[in-house]
Amino acid sequence: MSDLRIPIALFFGITGCLLLTVTGNHAALTDAPVNLYAGAAMLLFAGVMVWLARRPS
Amino acid sequence: MALGTIDYLVLALYFAFVLGIGFMMRRKVETSEDFLTSHHSVPVWITSLAFIAANLGAQEVVGMCASGAKYGWMTAHFYWVGAVPAMLFIGVFMMPFYYGSKARSVPEYLRMRFDEKTRALNAASFAVMTVFSSGVSMYALGNLFHLVLGWNFTACVILSAAIVLGYTFLGGLTSAIYNEVLQFFLIVLGFAPLSILAVMKAGGWEGLKSRLPQAMTHTWQYLGHPDQNPMGIQVFGMVAGLGFVLSFGYWCTDFLVVQRAMAANSMSAARRTPLVAAFPKMIMPFIVIAPGLAALALGQMNSGYAFPLKESGGPDYDLALTTLMAKFYPSGMLGVGLTALMASFMSGMAGNVTAFNTVFTYDLYQSYIRKGAPDSHYLMVARMTTVGGVALSIAAAYLARQFNNIMDLLQLVFSFVNAPLFATFLLGMFWKRTTGHGAFWGLLAGTGAAAATHGLTIAEGKGGWITPLVSFPSTMAQNFWMAIFAWSVCFVLTIVVSLATPPKPESELTGLVYSLTPRISDANEPWYRRPLVLAGIVIVCLVGLNVYFW
Numbered sequence: 001m002s003d004l005r006i007p008i009a010l011f012f013g014i015t016g017c018l019l020l021t022v023t024g025n026h027a028a029l030t031d032a033p034v035n036l037y038a039g040a041a042m043l044l045f046a047g048v049m050v051w052l053a054r055r056p057s
Numbered sequence: 058m059a060l061g062t063i064d065y066l067v068l069a070l071y072f073a074f075v076l077g078i079g080f081m082m083r084r085k086v087e088t089s090e091d092f093l094t095s096h097h098s099v100p101v102w103i104t105s106l107a108f109i110a111a112n113l114g115a116q117e118v119v120g121m122c123a124s125g126a127k128y129g130w131m132t133a134h135f136y137w138v139g140a141v142p143a144m145l146f147i148g149v150f151m152m153p154f155y156y157g158s159k160a161r162s163v164p165e166y167l168r169m170r171f172d173e174k175t176r177a178l179n180a181a182s183f184a185v186m187t188v189f190s191s192g193v194s195m196y197a198l199g200n201l202f203h204l205v206l207g208w209n210f211t212a213c214v215i216l217s218a219a220i221v222l223g224y225t226f227l228g229g230l231t232s233a234i235y236n237e238v239l240q241f242f243l244i245v246l247g248f249a250p251l252s253i254l255a256v257m258k259a260g261g262w263e264g265l266k267s268r269l270p271q272a273m274t275h276t277w278q279y280l281g282h283p284d285q286n287p288m289g290i291q292v293f294g295m296v297a298g299l300g301f302v303l304s305f306g307y308w309c310t311d312f313l314v315v316q317r318a319m320a321a322n323s324m325s326a327a328r329r330t331p332l333v334a335a336f337p338k339m340i341m342p343f344i345v346i347a348p349g350l351a352a353l354a355l356g357q358m359n360s361g362y363a364f365p366l367k368e369s370g371g372p373d374y375d376l377a378l379t380t381l382m383a384k385f386y387p388s389g390m391l392g393v394g395l396t397a398l399m400a401s402f403m404s405g406m407a408g409n410v411t412a413f414n415t416v417f418t419y420d421l422y423q424s425y426i427r428k429g430a431p432d433s434h435y436l437m438v439a440r441m442t443t444v445g446g447v448a449l450s451i452a453a454a455y456l457a458r459q460f461n462n463i464m465d466l467l468q469l470v471f472s473f474v475n476a477p478l479f480a481t482f483l484l485g486m487f488w489k490r491t492t493g494h495g496a497f498w499g500l501l502a503g504t505g506a507a508a509a510t511h512g513l514t515i516a517e518g519k520g521g522w523i524t525p526l527v528s529f530p531s532t533m534a535q536n537f538w539m540a541i542f543a544w545s546v547c548f549v550l551t552i553v554v555s556l557a558t559p560p561k562p563e564s565e566l567t568g569l570v571y572s573l574t575p576r577i578s579d580a581n582e583p584w585y586r587r588p589l590v591l592a593g594i595v596i597v598c599l600v601g602l603n604v605y606f607w
């Protein structure tokens with residue numbers, strides 16, 4: 001079976017990078033930099049997926 | 058709600074990836090078994106996440122948020138009482154029969170255990186049910202995106218259908234399962250930030266408790282009497298109706314979810330699938346229900362958020378999730394949130410389509426239309442059934458749009474059929490004396506009992522079409538009691554008819570009935586691979602959650 005963790009990592013890696021390009025956008029009800037936090041979390045998640053896929057079984 | 062370029066980019070990226078996974082899986086499909094059952098080759102972590110993602114359709118995500126706002130934290134019972142215990146039961150006790158019998162579907166297990174007519178009854182009702190469920194999912198998607206974003210209903214339906222068709226046609230069940238895992242992570246990462254932001258804005262859990270009525274923030278404390286809680290139900294109705302009949306009936310017998318576990322690469326993996334899935338399932342209320350409570354609290358604060366209202370003036374609970382997204386997500390994360398919503402719709406649709414094509418191909422076409430054809434023929438039929446299933450789903454979506462009451466009626470009829478099913482399986486798997494005649498007539502009588510209960514009771518203006526003898530405070534309470542009566546009638550009648558008819562020889566029941574099947578020993582497995590140990594850990598967590606939120 002193909003390792004699904006790689007496409008998942010790729011998807012969230014790209015999405016995370018996209019979010020990090022628009023960290024200046026703010027929502028109506030929060031001052032928190034939502035795109036920055038979410039983008040960083042997605043990149044971290046992508047990294048974990050890659051690590052799990054590369055880890056010797 | 059207006060989307061920016063970045064939001065459309067995220068959506069387009071998601072479409073590209075789900076289709077890409079379909080293309081990746083296409084190379085793996087050579088036989089009908091590859092296409093329809095994944096040839097029992099999928100690792101346990103993937104089947105586990107697909108097991109819950111197939112149930113994580115948009116009606117679930119949007120509906121649970123709406124129920125959170127309407128009924129409060131009691132809605133968590135749909136997970137902690139109405140899902141996890143049944144998932145433990147199927148993993149520990151039932152999966153050895155499903156997987157060990159080599160049945161390719163739940164109706165096929167019914168044929169092996171009982172007879173042809175019981176299989177036909179289950180297969181036909183399930184096939185119709187899945188097509189309509191998929192159609193309702195499409196209708197809900199088209200309706201919501203039209204309402205929230207102003208998108209064209211037909212464009213939404215056709216686009217989502219085309220993409221689901223694309224990846225299920227290419228890679229079959231494996232492709233659907235793989236995509237469900239991506240969809241699961243997207244749903245969690247897309248909605249969890251909303252839950253955190255909304256609950257924090259409302260003052261955290263303590264803030265919610267101080268702003269909402271006490272019955273809205275407890276799970277068990279106000280279940281003593283129907284008048285004490287917004288759901289209008291008491292402990293027995295909740296535990297017996299939701300926690301036993303409806304929950305076990307769905308999680309233990311519905312092929313849509315059971316199919317994911319049956320795709321696992323070993324008996325051990327199949328048994329662990331629902332057990333591993335139980336861990337994220339326990340966490341889901343914090344992601345999908347908590348925002349509903351937060352929306353209600355924020356609506357009462359001077360926070361800049363107004364709870365959505367219907368034209369008639371009453372609260373529009375179904376819009377709680379999307380209105381929160383509009384207020385808490387900036388462009389970028391808004392695209393992720395809407396893509397997660399789209400993913401939840403598509404996982405629900407694909408789950409139904411892949412279950413439909415398996416049951417139609419194996420249990421209807423191969424059994425009654427053309428037996429003994431070469432495998433390549435069944436692979437072709439399976440692919441054509443996938444196309445047909447999606448086309449019928451689109452038709453069902455339009456039917457739902459034109460005649461909303463017809464869809465309500467159909468869903469009601471399906472609930473009549475589903476309610477007694479767990480009694481049939483329970484007796485079939487654990488009492489070797491159960492006969493095919495008993496199962497068949499028990500199922501029919503249970504369905505009749507469900508219909509009669511609905512006709513004799515009334516709740517929120519629904520039911521009572523025979524004569525309204527009893528009134529329930531909510532349709533939810535009515536549904537729970539309908540399920541209890543249907544299950545009880547099916548259980549008793551199956552026993553009575555079974556005792557009056559000859560049973561199958563015991564030699565034909567090995568591997569299908571508990572008392573005639575050798576026990577599986579897992580003594581040499583590490584603790585994290587033993588179903589009983591995993592189930593024990595889940596139970597401890599479950600008790601902890603129920604006590605904490607008592």
